[in-house]
Amino acid sequence: MRRLSRKVGVVGLGYVGPPVALAFGKLGALAVGFDIDVSRVEELPLYFDRTLEATEAELRSLDMNVSANADDLRAADFFIVTVPTPIDAANQPDMSTVFAASRTVGKALKKGDIVVYESTVYPGATEEDCVPILERESGLKCGVDIYVGYSPERINPGDLEHRLESINKVVSGQDARTLEIVADVYGEVVTAGIHKAPSIRVAEAAKVIENTQRDLNIALINELALVFRPLDIDTSDVLAAAGTKWNFLKFTPGLVGGHCIGVDPYYLTHRAEREGYHPQVFLAGRRVNDQMGAWVARECVNRPARASVPER
Ligand SMILES: NC(=O)c1ccc[n+]([C@@H]2O[C@H](COP(=O)([O-])OP(=O)(O)OC[C@H]3O[C@@H](n4cnc5c(N)ncnc54)[C@H](O)[C@@H]3O)[C@@H](O)[C@H]2O)c1
Structure with missing residues (x-):
């Protein structure tokens, strides 16, 4: 039974993305799970998750729409970005995939859409570095037409006790209204409780x-x-x-x-x-x-x- 009015697009289907996509899929609120890795979007519909985060039974339990076609993201109005944030050879943050994902999401944005980053970043990254990309690609103004939030991911791969649903979720938004929406959306899937951080920077730093x-x-x-x-x-x-x-x-x-x-x-x-x-x-x-x-x-x-x- 559909409880959420939001249609969620999950961007990046590695360790973190599939459990998020599954959780919203169970509510009938998943528009699409998107990944640039074609092999990944081919194997998930065959009920195989190479990370073992999603079981075969979970994948069989719902028809999870996954795609490597960025146009399919247009069906979403609430984007969750779960792409990798490694370090480079000089131990500096490598934000290239977050920026690439932001360009992809930016092209799919419409007025009223919300983008929440779950990738681990340094404090300030969402508003200072990602928002300009979203604005440039969409031609929309953040805070007026589109909105951003940040919610750190705390799953621990292979840990059957601490799952997305059972870990207290820190959420944030660029303004009070966005914060409430982000908290409501995650509140539908997380049973452990929602912690509303006072700002995006606080959630990133946490x-x-x-x-x-x-x-x-x-x-x-x-x-x-x-x-x-x-x-x-x-x-x-x-x-x-x-x-x-x-x-x-x-x-x-x-x-x-x-x-x-x-x-x-x-x-x-x-x-x-x-x-x-x-x-x-x-x-x-x-x-x-x-x-x-x-x-x-x-x-x-x-x-x-x-x-x-x-x-x-
Ligand atoms: N794995 C963990 O235990 C864990 C726990 C908490 C937080 N995190 C954080 O969550 C984020 C994701 O981690 P992960 O372990 O799932 O990464 P991952 O490397 O397992 O998977 C990332 C996925 O993103 C895809 N991808 C790369 N560029 C893309 C793009 N431009 N558009 C769409 N998809 C793209 C890749 O093909 C891959 O399938 C990172 O910031 C990580 O630090 C990870």
Whole structure:
């Protein structure tokens, strides 16, 4: 039964896009899921999601309209952009796909349409860098004819407990009316609750600091593990002891990878440096966490050798 009057177009069908498209599809509110990768739009109707985020049963349960033809986006009036935001070889934000997606969406926009970015970006990216593209491509004025919002994506691929519907969703809009519409639209699919951020910049910043904080905390524990090993101290014993204090934060050593945690501190740093501030802390975790893969590999190689030394 259709509850939403909005027709949603999801732009980018990687890890993040399909669950979003499915959620709105279940409400009968999905106009189209769009991707430039033809193989992607061919396999989803065959009930196969290479990311395993959408199950075969979920894909079979509804007729999800997917397309690689940008003209099909014109059927939507509420666009959700879920394209990748990696870093380049110099660890600088690579916003080229967000800008390309903005050009595509811009061409499909009509008066009254709303564009919400879910891709992780630095604070200010939506209004400073994406809005001019939308305006140029559409010939429409943002805040008068078209409107933007930002809602960070928090899914964790492979995590069956924390799904789009069950994660509290931060939403934002460029003005009070847009914020209410964006909150209402997401409120139809997210059962965990909606947090209305006071501005788009706040919502953008919230996403990158969540992961920067996590990166730094894990890096601290990783560095402790690096130090404790030659001291013959078991890090897990130390964490168990320290964890008995009421305000000790519980993190464990490990590898940090994926699309977000290792990338987002660079987005935050980029924006700080554009303001002339050179962060002392944001990237400190990166230096430690980036070497953990090699450290774990060395440990794996050395451990059997050590174990094979006969005890005296
Ligand atoms: N994967 C995660 O765990 C995760 C979690 C939270 C947030 N995010 C953020 O969400 C965003 C998307 O991440 P993802 O993991 O889904 O990316 P992804 O690389 O898995 O998929 C992106 C999809 O976008 C498509 N695409 C690229 N350019 C396009 C364009 N111009 N128009 C339409 N489609 C285009 C690609 O073909 C691909 O299918 C990123 O900003 C990421 O940081 C990701």
